[in-house]
Amino acid sequence: MGKKTSKKDKEFLKTYDPGSYDRPSVAVDVLVFTVDLKKGLEVFLIKRNNPPFEGCWALPGGFAGIDESLEKAAARRLKEETGIKKLHMEQLYTFGEPGRDPRTRVISVAYIALAPKDKVGYSPGDAQDASWFGVSLMEGRVVFDSDIHLAFDHESMVKLAIERLRGKINYTDIALNLLDDKQRFTIYELQKIHEAILGKELNAANFRRSFIMNYVNKGLAEETGELCKEFSSRASKYFRYLKNTAG
Amino acid sequence: MGKKTSKKDKEFLKTYDPGSYDRPSVAVDVLVFTVDLKKGLEVFLIKRNNPPFEGCWALPGGFAGIDESLEKAAARRLKEETGIKKLHMEQLYTFGEPGRDPRTRVISVAYIALAPKDKVGYSPGDAQDASWFGVSLMEGRVVFDSDIHLAFDHESMVKLAIERLRGKINYTDIALNLLDDKQRFTIYELQKIHEAILGKELNAANFRRSFIMNYVNKGLAEETGELCKEFSSRASKYFRYLKNTAG
DNA sequence: GCAAAAGTGTTCTAGCTACACCCATGC
């Protein structure tokens, strides 16, 4: 503790003259997930056609503008890539290991976005090679439905994202953001979404009861009065979510 | 979707020539918490003696070096400010709103650090004006034991940190990082730590049982065989944590 | 004796799980 002056000098420089420092770049990466009721959890990826990691698949992302909030930057990139405008988005984690991008030091703030499958405006065959990939987490390992490799540290981002979703799905309402229509959905659809995220089947009777308990009985959701004949021969009730109606 | 070229150009620039962009600065802020068994939860703050927010208290922090991992940067700042070397540290959240620092765009990655009270080498009265402040979260508001104001958005960082600690304390072992000695502690001490973080008193009988269930019966902790006479007239058993022994 | 922590026992409840069973209907 004898070098107080140099420490204070360093502090001074760092605090008041950041412009003179070599600075890391700040990027955002977006993990867009959707659930296909038949195929399960899917993540949106873009094929890289330049080095590094040429030919690998990567998360949509890009550098944050100097006057742009991180969340806005993520939302902008998302819209540019997928056409999706309004959806649930939350910060996942910030990845900043030196060397995670071989070109230069890049600190990447990762965001999770949840999109109803039918709201995705992007159509494969556009300028960029981009598409949805089925993904799951089995025994701690990320498994894709195709034989693909991800660029940078994006696979560990996917892993962390699925773990986060699994951890939150039982005590938050995030799963509802994956419904095609929060104002008109069946318990069956919601159950499929839970199953896709958790990577295991759930007991329908118990799932129904927990939905009634946690949503309907608490005034968070109600029956619309309409009946759904889409998923079963026997009609089921439509429900309506009563919060975050804007989504 | 008609302006594919300009979009791709933009993408090109952003991806391959980040040096030409105006870039935000990247900083780390550290929320160092400790628990005083008598006074409760405390956070470490430093008084600012320059604008902006002159006279306000702020979290220790600073800019991240170009070749330094974020975690390492946080650990370095922590050691410089408090003398604490080895302790539990985890990423909290990244704050990046434009305008959160009035001087320039600064993106700050916040880390939570948990320190046993007796390991803090820093002594008030050093070069900088720095000290521990009792803090709690009551009805969603951050309350300090002194009439102080925090610089920047540091109060919302404190709020988020306490919420995170409260959310994790019941299903992780983080509380153990606040013990003076993980290899020699009593249930009483651990209970006081839980109470400090949760901001409420717990039933001692039930707390004891849950500790036995979650730690001892699962092989994560065991009795040392020694008895403790520090906290009560009646001696109590010392326990030893059997994981993360290095901490 | 009193206060305060150490420690044991009991009861009640809420939530989750498993499973059995009936209903409705398209094929």
Added chain:
DNA sequence: GCATGGGTGTAGCTAGAACACTTTTGC
């Protein structure tokens, strides 16, 4: 009639919370 989803009922297990009670020892 059979498969599939819709929907109800019930029994068991477990973690928590609440609370009553005894033990130990410094003051």
